Amino acid sequence: MAVLVGNWKMYKTLDQAEAFIDQIAPIAKESGNKIMLAVPYTAIKTLVERAKGTNIVIGAQNMNDASEGAFTGEVAALMLKDVGAEFVLLGHSERRQLFGETNAFINRKVHRALESGIMPLLCVGETYEERQGNQTEEVLKTQLTECLAGCDAKSLMVAYEPIWAIGTGLAATPQMAAEAMKVCRTFVGDTVPLLYGGSVNSENAKSFLENKEINGLLIGSASLTADSFAKIISLK
Numbered sequence: 001m002a003v004l005v006g007n008w009k010m011y012k013t014l015d016q017a018e019a020f021i022d023q024i025a026p027i028a029k030e031s032g033n034k035i036m037l038a039v040p041y042t043a044i045k046t047l048v049e050r051a052k053g054t055n056i057v058i059g060a061q062n063m064n065d066a067s068e069g070a071f072t073g074e075v076a077a078l079m080l081k082d083v084g085a086e087f088v089l090l091g092h093s094e095r096r097q098l099f100g101e102t103n104a105f106i107n108r109k110v111h112r113a114l115e116s117g118i119m120p121l122l123c124v125g126e127t128y129e130e131r132q133g134n135q136t137e138e139v140l141k142t143q144l145t146e147c148l149a150g151c152d153a154k155s156l157m158v159a160y161e162p163i164w165a166i167g168t169g170l171a172a173t174p175q176m177a178a179e180a181m182k183v184c185r186t187f188v189g190d191t192v193p194l195l196y197g198g199s200v201n202s203e204n205a206k207s208f209l210e211n212k213e214i215n216g217l218l219i220g221s222a223s224l225t226a227d228s229f230a231k232i233i234s235l236k
């Protein structure tokens with residue numbers, strides 16, 4: 001059984017989101033995999049209700065580290081919990097690169113998510129330059145050490161998403177992903193799912209899932225259309 005997580009990023013109106021769930025639900029039921037969707041805040045409550053009775057789990061793409069407060073535009077863990085989100089992406093490279101999120105900030109979010117009963121899906125990964133400079137292992141170790149400091153690293157998931165592979169059509173090889181998973185595994189318990197993300201599509205998904213180090217996938221653009229997502233979640 002693989003853990004297959006779609007990350008919708010900043011896509012889909014409510015109507016589009018609901019139509020997607022209706023299309024995917026019967027396929028998800030047959031799939032035998034764990035199916036999760038990280039959706040925009042605006043769709044969480046509606047999709048949690050829509051996905052009741054299916055095996056699709058709904059989560060968020062971000063949250064703030066504070067419990068509550070005067071933070072205009074931010075969303076707290078308990079608010080996510082309140083609308084039924086079961087997991088949250090933390091430390092996605094788009095958050096790190098476009099919104100300046102640091103490992104220390106992400107670490108506080110991981111703590112907050114865990115104490116609020118929401119499972120963190122921590123994202124880590126190196127830039128192209130770091131890989132070219134043979135720094136991948138060191139970068140991953142720093143991100144994992146700092147993002148997981150003081151956390152009980154058992155009730156979470158980790159995604160290795162090399163930045164050069166995100167949205168580029170240039171996926172890592174399963175071998176590269178498996179090497180990164182070995183590094184990640186030394187930081188988390190045996191049962192923590194380790195996922196690969198970055199240009200996963202219905203053609204290459206199987207090659208990752210065949211590798212026993214890789215427990216699942218974090219899928220961006222190929223999770224946006226029901227057809228391509230259906231193909232991926234139907235893989236055995």
Ligand code: 13P
Nearest residue numbers: 007166167198199220221
């Ligand atoms: P793509 O699958 O579109 O490359 O995006 C990957 C990603 O960022 C998932 O979180």
